[in-house]
Structures are given as structure tokens and as C-alpha cells.
Amino acid sequence: MLEVRYLGHSAVWLSDGESTMVIDPFLTGNPKGALSVDELQTDWVVVTHAHGDHWGDSVALSKKGATLVSSPEITGHSQNLGAPQTLGMNTGGTYKFKGGWLKWFPAWHTSSFPDGTYGGNPMGVLIELGGKRIYHAGDTALFSDLNLVGEYDLDLALVPIGDHFTMGPDDALKALEWLKPKQVVPIHYNTFAPIVQDGVAFVERAARLGIGGKALESGQSLSL
Numbered sequence: 001m002l003e004v005r006y007l008g009h010s011a012v013w014l015s016d017g018e019s020t021m022v023i024d025p026f027l028t029g030n031p032k033g034a035l036s037v038d039e040l041q042t043d044w045v046v047v048t049h050a051h052g053d054h055w056g057d058s059v060a061l062s063k064k065g066a067t068l069v070s071s072p073e074i075t076g077h078s079q080n081l082g083a084p085q086t087l088g089m090n091t092g093g094t095y096k097f098k099g100g101w102l103k104w105f106p107a108w109h110t111s112s113f114p115d116g117t118y119g120g121n122p123m124g125v126l127i128e129l130g131g132k133r134i135y136h137a138g139d140t141a142l143f144s145d146l147n148l149v150g151e152y153d154l155d156l157a158l159v160p161i162g163d164h165f166t167m168g169p170d171d172a173l174k175a176l177e178w179l180k181p182k183q184v185v186p187i188h189y190n191t192f193a194p195i196v197q198d199g200v201a202f203v204e205r206a207a208r209l210g211i212g213g214k215a216l217e218s219g220q221s222l223s224l
């Protein structure tokens with residue numbers, strides 16, 4: 001069993017009842033943020049790229065005991081800023097942890113820190129936890145190598161639909177044809193003016209492809 005809680009924008013909290021993980025913890029300054037750093041304790045922080053709306057509160061959460069897993073550029077810069085526990089990986093790499101594993105894939109986007117420091121290549125991440133597999137696509141354009149991720153029997157795909165900085169709804173639907181997940185939760189929309197989209201309409205279009213899912217409001221959960 002896996003609980004998936006949407007924290008707004010691209011931030012997602014996962015728990016199998018033992019291990020907890022947050023992907024792209026943009027909490028402080030997130031107009032749709034469901035939790036503050038003070039309210040969040042987690043074992044793992046997983047970051048797809050260095051942009052402030054993804055890397056976000058990673059250093060603060062590491063200081064609270066979480067291990068930050070990301071590219072070497074992101075873990076290195078975070079260490080310089082005081083993150084005590086980090087694990088640097090790169091595209092293609094798999095890491096096994098108690099209760100599951102994660103594996104990094106490419107994403108077509110850019111990656112630099114808010115201060116301009118180079119952030120390495122942006123990535124997507126496949127996570128197995130609680131016996132369920134989810135894919136967080138990060139910020140990406142549509143690209144056909146998502147077909148490869150579709151070979152992993154995904155229970156859930158978290159895909160950006162905001163357009164402007166990432167895929168929009170039409171491209172995200174094409175991505176779902178390639179990812180072939182059982183369910184989808186749209187992310188990276190309605191946070192800022194340029195990325196306003198209709199998440200409910202997107203999920204209805206996905207349903208016509210035979211893919212379930214829900215447009216979660218920030219703070220809402222679903223169980224897999």
C-alpha cells in the first residue's frame with residue numbers, strides 16, 4: 001500500500017507506512033503549498049532538478065534528518081549550503097532503500113539554481129515503494145524515450161500539464177500513451193498565472209485512454 005499526498009505544484013509526499021519520501025519539496029513560497037517545512041518530517045527528499053520550484057526546501061529538510069537524493073550537482077551545491085545528508089546519483093542509476101528503490105531517467109528541460117549555479121541535467125524519477133511503482137516526470141517536454149519508462153508497469157504517473165515551461169495537456173496525453181500507467185495525477189499547473197490549466201478536464205481525457213486517476217487538490221491524498 002502506498003499513500004500519495006499532493007503538496008501543490010510538483011511536490012508529492014509518499015508513504016508505505018514505514019518510509020516517507022517527498023519529491024520536489026517546494027513548500028516555502030508555494031502559493032498552493034499544503035505544508036510548511038516545520039510540519040513536514042521525511043526520511044527522503046528526491047529532487048528532479050535545481051529550479052527553485054522543485055529543489056525548494058531540500059536543504060532545510062535535510063537539516064531535519066532527511067537524506068537528499070538527486071544529481072551530484074544538486075547534492076553538491078546543497079552540501080555547500082549546509083545539507084548534512086545527501087546521495088548524489090545520475091541518469092540510469094538505481095538505488096535500493098528499505099521498502100523500495102528508485103531509478104533516474106532523463107527529462108527535456110533545463111536546470112540551474114535560483115542563484116544561477118549550474119544544476120546538472122534535469123531528470124525524471126521512477127520509484128517503487130509499498131509494492132507500487134510511480135513515475136514523477138519532473139519538468140519535461142514531450143519526448144519519445146518516455147516509451148522506455150512505459151515498460152515498467154507503472155501504477156501511477158505524475159505528469160506536468162501546465163504548458164509554458166513544460167508539456168501542456170495535449171502533449172501530456174501523448175506522454176500517457178507511452179507511459180501506460182494505471183492512474184495519472186496531473187502536476188505543475190495552476191500555481192502561477194502562465195500555467196493555468198483544467199486538471200479535471202485532463203483527467204477526463206485520460207479516462208478515455210483507459211487511464212484512471214484524479215486531479216488532486218493540494219493537500220489531498222490517494223491510496224494505491
Ligand code: NI
Pocket residue numbers: 049051054109110139165
Ligand atoms: Ni523547472
Ligand code: MN
Pocket residue numbers: 051053054139165188
Ligand atoms: Mn518547474
